[in-house]
Amino acid sequence: MLREAQPLTTGHLGGRRGPRLRQVIGPCLLSAAVLAAVSALALASGRYNVSLAHVAEILASRIVPLGSSLPAAEENVVLLVRLPRVLLALLVGGGLALGGAALQAVFRNPLVSPEVIGVSSGASFGGALALLLGxxxxxxxxxxFGFGLLALAIVFLITSGRGGTHILMVVLGGIVTASFFSALVALVTYLADPFTTLPAIVFxxxxxxxxxxxAKVLVAFIPIAAGGVVLLALRWRINVLSLGDDDAAALGLRPRPLRWAVLSAVALMVAGAVAVSGVISWVGLVIPHLARMWVGPDHRVLLPVSFLLGGAYLIAIDTIARTATAGEIPLGVLTALIGAPVFFVLLRRNRERIWDGA
Amino acid sequence: MLELRGAGFGYSPQNWVFKDLSFSVPPGTVTAVLGPNGSGKTTLVRCAAGMLAVQEGAVRRSETAGYVPQARGSTFGYPALDMVVMGRARHIGVFRSPGTRDRAAALQAMDRVGIAALADRLFPTLSGGEQQLVLIARAVAGGSRLLVLDEPSTGLDLKNQVRVLQLLRELVRSGMSLLVSTHHPDHALFLADSVVLMGAEGVVTGPAGPLLADAQLSALYGVRVSTLNYDDAGTPRRTVVTPFGADER
Structure with missing residues (x-):
């Protein structure tokens, strides 16, 4: 599938041939269609089977009164159980993928994911602490949420002042902050009651x-939408920033404030995602790569496509997680089990195409 | 128009890269910055372009300078046209994307630089010379009449050196002001009206003719350098020659 899509990576926006609109809208519409299909399947499947036609009828009846005659149980399963779950997976998966795509541009590094700036670790400590204290x-x-943003503030403090201007310092600051909060998480799990709070924290x-x-959908929606709107609005500026600080400055931008705007937006999204769903890794790393191989590095297309595909991916994974076995496979485990080998294959196949020798 | 008045810059208070430096680059002229490695050429052109702030004196620019860095590839594979469109960044609002007029300006700049055919090629797949031309087109697309170029001919083969030099000369003839740093005294001889020589003993500025002479260049680089006048099929020319190995005897 990826092979066939190859020629698209050399397509550019704003050329003389073909209207620019089509090159942005096309991939966006296609990924939106994938997202809609995956969502519909996710709403229909599960231990209590609801047909796709019924799913459509239930959703439509919320918008226009149809006088539905479907059993109340089906309606409840779709509207109260599965729909919030699908929307939450969309927000978390889309948010992490969008944040990852923006971070890879800002750091000009293909191995960067939202975990790198330390926000995930900070947020997981905050959540674990709340669980420990009941x-x-x-x-x-x-x-x-609070500790996720605190982690960003610490990274900011580490990198401010002399010598802190470089991208490398931000990465190092993120790693330092991440390991600091990981140690705190370890301390919390050590202190937790092994029969009650420890399992809760681990899960x-x-x-x-x-x-x-x-309620959780709303909690996730506010920070992820806020951060996402900022990133999508800055999409072309992120292109310029991805050339490097020197080039961006030469072109009249102030790279540091712009970078912190992007980092803050990503931190907001990651903190929101971790707050409602714990730590779900690999989505923010794999999906942006996949999207970049398909649509190329232009963030005007890459960012919206990353969001849509990230959402579709996590909805699909979550549906597998709850339907594959009688129990629930933890989502973070599945994303890593699937994400790691897929990422490896993608990198081996497409190494030279998008990243300059990276 | 670019003007430095008593400008000074140092990375620490005791260690000035240059101090009390004054020169100007009027429209339609080229000033070349010459000096050995580590003499501060890049620091000076960055100060002139406004990417570094001088600590003493003043840098006056009639308009925002278009800065052309050395071509070093790029992390992302953007098409050349997209790279040139980015030259329009200061005319495009923070939350906006380039429009039809920006793309038209970029295509016009590529045409002027003679690389319209490269528009669809991915930047990292271009040769060093082509990348340099794309970066010059990017600065031209910005619309500034003042260009500051950091070693635009370094790392290019002879043909591409000629291409870049001729392009710069055409830009100057259209009334632009250029500040160019270079490692090639020959390029300064061809292009420059004035020179800034950044030597160990301090910075010397003045008209190109008298300063690009044997004694000055030998002192600047610390090796014996001669200028040679010759006849190129009826056209008198001057070139800089280094008798390699002559000092060993």
Missing amino acids: LGPVALVGGS WLLGSVATATW
Whole structure:
């Protein structure tokens, strides 16, 4: 499938041939269609089977009164159980992929994922701490969100001042912050009661959207939409920034404030994602790569396509996680089990195409 | 128009790269910056372009300078046209994308530089010379009449050197002001109206003719350098020669 899509990577935007609109809209529409198809299948499948026609009828009846005659159980399963779960997976998967794509541009490094800036670790410490202290769901979300942003503030402090201007310092600051908070997470799990809180912490850290509710969807929506809107609005500026600080400055941009704007937007999204779903790795690394191989590096297309494909990917994985076995396979485990080998194959096949010798 | 008045820059207070430096680049002229490795050529052109702030004196620019860095490839494989369109960045709002007029300006700049045929090629797949021309087109697309170029001919083969030099001369003839750093005294001889010689003993500025002479160049580079006048099929020319190995005897 990827092979066939190859010629598209050399297509450019704004050329004389073909209107620019088509080159942006085409891939976006196609990935939106994939997302819609995956979502429909996810809403239909599960232990309580609902046919696709019924799913469509239930969704439509929320918009236009149809006088539906479907059993209330089907409606409840779709609207109260599966729809929030699908939307949460969309927000988390899309947010992580969009954030990863933006970070790879800002750091000009294909190995960067949202975990690199330390926000995931900070957020997971905040959540684990809330679980340890038994503070309830509001503190879980608030704690992971707050500590995620605190991690970004620490990275910012480490890199401010003399010598802190370089991209490398930001990466190093992120690694330092991440390992610091990882140690704190380890301390929390060590202190946790092995019969009650420890399992809760471990399962939360593995990542899952199984506990999705409409409230959680709202909690995830606000930061992820806010960060996403900023990133999508900056999409062309991110192109310029991806040339490097020197070139960006030569072209009249101020690279540092712009980079921090992107980092803050990503941190907001990652903190929001971790707060509702724990740590789900690899999505922010694999999906941007996949999208880049398909549509090329232009962030005007890459960013929206990354969001749509990331959402579709996590919805698909989550559907597998809850239907493959009687129990629930933790999402973070599946994304890594699938993501790592897929990433390896993609890198081996397409190494030279998008990244200059990377 | 670019003007430096008593400009000074140092990475630490005791260690000035240059100090009390004054020169100007009027429209339609080229000033070349020459000096050995590490003499501060890049620092000077970055100060002139406004990418570094001088600590003393003042740098006056009639307009924002178009800066052309050395071509070093790029991380992402953007098409050449997209690279040139990025030269329009300062005319495009923070949350906006380039429009039809920006693309037209970019294509016009590529045409002027003579690389319109490269528009669809991916930047990293271009040769070093072609990449340099794309970066010059990018600065031209920005619309500035003042260009600052950091070693535009370094790392290019002879044909591409000629291509870049002729292009720069055409740009100057159209009334632009150019500040160019270079490792090639010959290129300064061909292009420059004035020179800035950044030697160990300090910086010397002045008209190109008298300063690009045997004694000055020998002192600047610390090796024996001679200028040679010759007749190129009726056209009198001057070139710089280095008698390689002559100092060993």
